[in-house]
Amino acid sequence: MREAFVDATTALLAEMPRTALVLADISAASFAPAAERHPDRVLNVGIREQLMVGVAGGLALTGLRPVVHSYAPFLVERAYEQIKLDLDHQGAGAVLVSVGASYDRAAAGRTHLSPADVALIDTLHGWTVHVPGHADEVPALLRAAVDGDGPAYVRLSTQANARPRGGDGALDVVRDAGPGAPLLVAVGPTLDAALAAVAGLPVTVAYTHRPRPFDIAGLRALAGAEVILVEPYLAGTSARVVGDALADRPHRLLALGVGREELRRYGSAEDHTRWHGLDAAGLRRSVGALLASPRG
Amino acid sequence: MIERVRAGREFGANVYSTVDVLWVLYDRVLRITPETADDPDRDRFLLSKGHAVAGYYAVLAAKGFVPVEWLDDQGGPDSRLGDHPDRLLVPGVEIGSGSLGHGLGLGVGTALGLRAQGLLTPRVYVLLGDAELDEGSNHEAIAYAGAVGLANLTAVVIDNGSATHGWPGGGAAARFAVNGWTAATVDGRDHDALHAALTGQDGNRPHAVVAVVRDGERA
Numbered sequence: 001m002r003e004a005f006v007d008a009t010t011a012l013l014a015e016m017p018r019t020a021l022v023l024a025d026i027s028a029a030s031f032a033p034a035a036e037r038h039p040d041r042v043l044n045v046g047i048r049e050q051l052m053v054g055v056a057g058g059l060a061l062t063g064l065r066p067v068v069h070s071y072a073p074f075l076v077e078r079a080y081e082q083i084k085l086d087l088d089h090q091g092a093g094a095v096l097v098s099v100g101a102s103y104d105r106a107a108a109g110r111t112h113l114s115p116a117d118v119a120l121i122d123t124l125h126g127w128t129v130h131v132p133g134h135a136d137e138v139p140a141l142l143r144a145a146v147d148g149d150g151p152a153y154v155r156l157s158t159q160a161n162a163r164p165r166g167g168d169g170a171l172d173v174v175r176d177a178g179p180g181a182p183l184l185v186a187v188g189p190t191l192d193a194a195l196a197a198v199a200g201l202p203v204t205v206a207y208t209h210r211p212r213p214f215d216i217a218g219l220r221a222l223a224g225a226e227v228i229l230v231e232p233y234l235a236g237t238s239a240r241v242v243g244d245a246l247a248d249r250p251h252r253l254l255a256l257g258v259g260r261e262e263l264r265r266y267g268s269a270e271d272h273t274r275w276h277g278l279d280a281a282g283l284r285r286s287v288g289a290l291l292a293s294p295r296g
Numbered sequence: 297m298i299e300r301v302r303a304g305r306e307f308g309a310n311v312y313s314t315v316d317v318l319w320v321l322y323d324r325v326l327r328i329t330p331e332t333a334d335d336p337d338r339d340r341f342l343l344s345k346g347h348a349v350a351g352y353y354a355v356l357a358a359k360g361f362v363p364v365e366w367l368d369d370q371g372g373p374d375s376r377l378g379d380h381p382d383r384l385l386v387p388g389v390e391i392g393s394g395s396l397g398h399g400l401g402l403g404v405g406t407a408l409g410l411r412a413q414g415l416l417t418p419r420v421y422v423l424l425g426d427a428e429l430d431e432g433s434n435h436e437a438i439a440y441a442g443a444v445g446l447a448n449l450t451a452v453v454i455d456n457g458s459a460t461h462g463w464p465g466g467g468a469a470a471r472f473a474v475n476g477w478t479a480a481t482v483d484g485r486d487h488d489a490l491h492a493a494l495t496g497q498d499g500n501r502p503h504a505v506v507a508v509v510r511d512g513e514r515a
Contacts, residue, residue, distance in 0.1 A: 020409070020412065040408070040411060040412035041412050043408060045436070045440050046439075046440060046443075048436035048439075048440060050397075050401060050432070050433040050436055051401050051404065051433065051436035051437050051440055053401070054398060054400075054401020054402050054404065054405055054433065054437070055401060055402075055404050055405035055408060056405060057401070057402050057405055058401070058402040058403060058404060058405020058406035058407070058408065058409055059405045059406075059408060059409040059412075060405075060409075061390070061391070061402065061405070061406055061409065062336075062405075062406055062409030062410055062412075062413065062415075063336070063409070063413070064409045064412065064413070066405075081395065081398075082398070082401070082433070085392070085395055085398050086398055086401060086402055089382075089392045090383060090391055090392055090402070091383070091384050
């Protein structure tokens with residue numbers, strides 16, 4: 001996905017004169033050709049993440065459309081107050097693009113993990129959040145985000161589904177178990193494991209790569225009495241949204257995702273997926289337990 | 297004007313130490329008027345030390361950016377003038393501020409954005425306090441702006457001796473100079489000296505003006 005992002009952003013910088021890119025050394029080498037062509041609009045501030053976001057705010061105040069890129073914990077967590085004040089409070093939009101979350105570089109340890117990134121962005125108002133499930137989904141998402149004016153967060157990962165899915169972010173039914181069936185919503189790269197998990201079970205599966213704004217209308221149209229969220233970041237990040245959307249209906253919600261506990265284990269991303277119960281076997285255990293438990 | 301904002305309240309050194317610089321900027325330096333407040337080619341003034349707001353509002357009112365009547369209800373439930381300024385509520389205000397350490401980064405981005413669009417005339421002035429320079433975000437901005445020779449950026453530091461551990465070894469100006477800025481230290485009450493310093497850019501490097509105000513009393 002990172003390569004798709006680099007290629008798409010390089011093209012957008014050439015096509016749209018109002019596009020700017022702000023880096024803090026991460027991926028700077030990949031953007032060297034773009035920097036050579038657009039030295040005034042490709043800005044690498046060095047390892048200075050607070051400044052990176054502040055610069056983006058200033059660029060936006062002059063009418064440019066900044067794309068801001070770094071590793072997820074450095075982009076979203078380190079400079080959170082800059083995101084809140086230098087962008088939101090100024091009424092200045094930018095497109096933040098991260099790589100690495102939630103645990104792409106598991107062997108690097110806690111400093112490079114960022115499962116809370118979407119939850120943190122979700123403390124703000126009016127952001128669009130894109131979580132592509134495949135590299136081929138990236139160019140269109142990115143183009144739409146850069147072509148707009150509002151704030152957007154694009155979360156890139158090495159985790160991916162086997163094939164891309166299109167869509168404008170509305171819930172896309174991948175597997176239809178009929179009216180009233182439990183609804184599983186898989187976000188981004190969790191889809192393949194979710195589909196494998198519910199094989200043989202009467203569960204409808206819908207996919208989205210745009211959890212914010214969440215497709216409320218689609219959810220209300222598809223949801224029966226059980227809703228299962230599978231998200232590749234902090235468990236429960238979208239529970240608030242689903243709960244509000246279905247507040248007028250009796251329903252049960254199972255919110256699956258990355259746990260809050262710091263595991264203090266290295267290993268691979270696949271190991272962490274398993275430890276957080278987000279592999280097919282783990283998801284099947286969780287979904288099976290929900291379906292087996294009696295409705296109150 | 298400032299008495300009207302004050303309305304019987306006690307103002308600290310942060311207000312009185314700033315108002316001379318603000319007046320010289322708006323009266324003699326900045327190319328901004330209420331009519332050109334949205335002109336892309338205007339100079340930008342970014343108040344980073346957002347608590348120095350009373351003098352700021354008074355100057356904006358005196359120069360016609362906001363109605364003088366607004367000064368009577370600062371911080372009231374229906375007021376557009378808070379104890380920190382909000383750019384979306386107050387005409388002429390370039391940034392919302394209050395939390396220290398945000399203005400200079402925004403100023404660097406603004407200066408870069410103007411340059412990228414071929415707007416080579418406007419200057420970007422950012423007003424900070426000497427204690428605000430303690431914030432690490434400012435060090436990021438000072439180092440980077442110096443390294444890339446951001447000539448359309450000017451930092452104005454009101455030095456009223458507020459920094460907890462001070463700025464020994466040449467004062468605040470030395471911290472800018474060592475990072476490749478031009479820097480001048482002047483008496484923050486002396487309007488002619490301020491004017492000379494605030495217009496003393498060399499055209500190649502970012503410029504810092506340290507306005508020393510050692511007492512908080514009114515001039």
